[in-house]
Amino acid sequence: MTEQDIIGKGTWIDKLASELLEREKTLGRNTDLLRVESGLGASGIPHIGSLGDAVRAYGVKLALENLGYKSELIAYSDDLDGLRKIPEGMQEFGLEEHIAKPVSLIPDPYGCHDSYGMHMSSILLEGLDKVGIKYEFRRAVDTYKQGSLKEQIHTILQNSAKIGEKISELVGQEKYQKYLPYFPVCANCNRLYTAEATEYVADEKKVKYTCHDTEIGSKLVKGCGHIGEADIGKDLGKLAWKVEFAARWAAFDIRFEAYGKDIMDSVKVNDWVADEILKFPHPHHVKYEMFLDKGGKKISKSLGNVITAQKWLEFGSPKSILLLLYKRITGARELGFDDIPSLMAEYNELEDIYFGRIKVDNQAKLTKSKGLYEYVNLLNPPKQSSTHVNYRLVIELAKIFKENRGQRVMKKLLDYGVIKNPEPEIEKLIELAGNYADEFDEQEKIQIDLDDTSKKALKLLVDELGGDKELEDIQNTIYQIAKSNDIQPKDFFKILYQIILGTSRGPKIGPFISDIGRKQVAKTLSEYT
Known part of the structure; x- marks a missing residue:
């Protein structure tokens, strides 16, 4: 481009x-x-x-x-x-x-x-x-009550025969060759689809209808038998x-x-x-x-597999919803609450691109990324970047600290050097991640390509972390396992961050594993060995 x-x-x-x-x-x-x-x-x-x-x-x-x-x-x-x-x-x-x-x-x-x-x-x-x-x-x-569509209803009903033929031709539906494409609300029983209109009296702007049994979905709905007239400008009804x-x-x-x-x-x-x-x-x-949904079924009001905005916002920011919807419009997408962590991370990445902290050489990609960031901010982007904290990191900390969670997680973020000062924005992130940690026990497994050497090193680390022997220095244990398997320690640390946090970096890995619980981390790592 x-x-x-x-x-x-x-x-x-x-x-x-x-x-x-x-x-x-x-x-x-x-x-x-x-x-x-x-x-x-x-x-x-x-x-x-x-x-x-x-x-x-x-x-x-x-x-x-x-x-x-x-x-x-x-x-x-x-x-x-x-x-x-x-x-x-x-x-x-x-x-x-x-x-x-x-x-x-x-x-x-x-x-x-x-x-x-x-x-x-x-x-x-x-x-x-x-x-x-x-x-x-x-x-x-x-x-309809105000008559805002009266003129259009009149024109449509005057041309109902022509429209009925066209509907049959375009989509194969033949009922509008028999009935008008307008449903009055039955004056007797207040039902809509049972009151089927058969004649339009154009000079009086009225439809004649009979309320009779009709099939909705696979169920028969009983009509009341009322025969009546409905004024398209005064009485309640609606177009098909x-x-x-x-x-x-x-x-x-x-x-x-x-x-x-x-x-x-x-x-x-x-x-x-x-x-x-x-x-x-x-x-x-x-x-x-x-x-x-994650089972491949259409998200539907009647099926009850709905994900509402209100529920989403218990776990993710408004920006995560807007990013989901503005990323692209074509292609069916499976959607679940487990998409929230990656969307939260993706927003931070877009912000880094926008403010120049991540360099993008391709001009078209840079323009598109910056544009997407601006639309997610409804074309009113902030003047400066927010403080970025890895959402998955906060989830892991929220799992550990359930009592007095906000204060204790904030202290850990300060101890790790992830943030310099407590901020209201980070308090909100801790609340969202805490809700996520409480609601969902398991996070979706992150896909990582590992060679045999990396898998062998991970297996050795799993054995060390999962054993009964206390480890005085987890950081050094990880370093030694990497070196003994001819893996650059920084590359091994990166693998661990990817598995635990879904990112390539994070707080110092040894103390962090200690905080999460070494046996819990061993269980997570064992899925990749």
């Missing part, structure tokens, strides 16, 4: 913003305000993937502003969506009776918000607040997903929205509806892969 090829700060975020601007110029649209949007699911507990949608959209907003354009993020909660299934872990709340009702009409089972939907939305909004994302929040229930995005884009003038591969079909149809029916050029898109 040459310097001429570098766009903005050299990241995928800058490339997306540049593509968006080129497209807007080609379309000849006004660029005074470029809105980006993120949809927030409100039917289950929001996870890191849900957060990622908004965080990445915010990155594009920042990139547009960096290029001199005004931009804002709309965070839209789809809280008129119907509850399709009970999320894992919520069976005790008696939500079965509310299946197919809009989540904004279901009472909050926790009793702290105006609805189930608002409770779930608030979890995600709190996560965004904690990592520093600024947004304008809009709710589906308000959007296959057309609703398009209506929002046109009504809110949205220029960018990312999407997950799980809704590709909906986006394909919505793009066509926006372009051909609403005459609003669809937004610039980027498709991202889903986060998977």
Whole structure:
């Protein structure tokens, strides 16, 4: 990559913003305000993937502003969506009776918000607040009640036959050739998906519907039999997903929205509806892969294998979440809390590159690394570097010191010469690492390539550390084992740091092993012999 090829700060975020601007110029649209949007699911507990949608959209907003354009993020909660299934872990709340009702009409089972939907939305909004994302929040229930989509609903329903044919052609779904792509909320039972609309009276702006049995997932949901009419501007109802995005884009003038591969079909149809029916050029898109759990399953609200921002922030910094989400956008990634130590270390490395403590000769890589650091700091990087303390080192110390942990770990860091003075930032790191140490007994094994000589030396050290004989000088024992096996001591120390701390250096290794406990270290090292 040459310097001429570098766009903005050299990241995928800058490339997306540049593509968006080129497209807007080609379309000849006004660029005074470029809105980006993120949809927030409100039917289950929001996870890191849900957060990622908004965080990445915010990155594009920042990139547009960096290029001199005004931009804002709309965070839209789809809280008129119907509850399709009970999320894992919520069976005790008696939500079965509310299946197919809009989540904004279901009472909050926790009793702290105006609805189930608002409770779930608030979890995600709190996560965004904690990592520093600024947004304008809009709710589906308000959007529809206020008639903000009335014009788009009218146009879509007038063209429902044409849309039904196109949906069948594009994705093979045929039900919208029979029913309108609009679900009124049944006036009798408050259910959404059971009230299927069959006719639109355009001059009155009303749909006629019947509430009958319908299948949601693999379950039959009973309709109440009510036959009614619903005014699209006054009565509660919502567009089907296959057309609703398009209506929002046109009504809110949205220029960018990312999407997950799980809704590709909906986006394909919505793009066509926006372009051909609403005459609003669809937004610039980027498709991202889903986060998977460590078992390879998609992280899902209904499966209950969620990693929330709130839980993550018990163990890692807000910067670690932003780094996770801004590193890249393509490719499926397995995600777990055991990724936190490496992300905490990676942030420190990026900071060292940014402030010139680590030299990077490749100009494109240097620009990209610095750019990524700036985006992780939401384009407001600090004026000077923070004090870096190895997160894994603090975890190991936190395992030793459970009583009066903060003070005792801080003292050890001072004794080791890792820090010069106690700082509030390091107190917070000790708290996070302590939470991690308490929650997770085992850390993921760090992969290191070792030759036979190194393995033999490690085996000798394991025997010494794991034996019953007291070792007066662990530092010297390690030194002697290295020398007797023709290994440079500094190289052997480096191997030990990599195994114990996941880094190439650390505090003086002998006293550190003594603090952790030599038999505990022997057990860890034995996995590599």
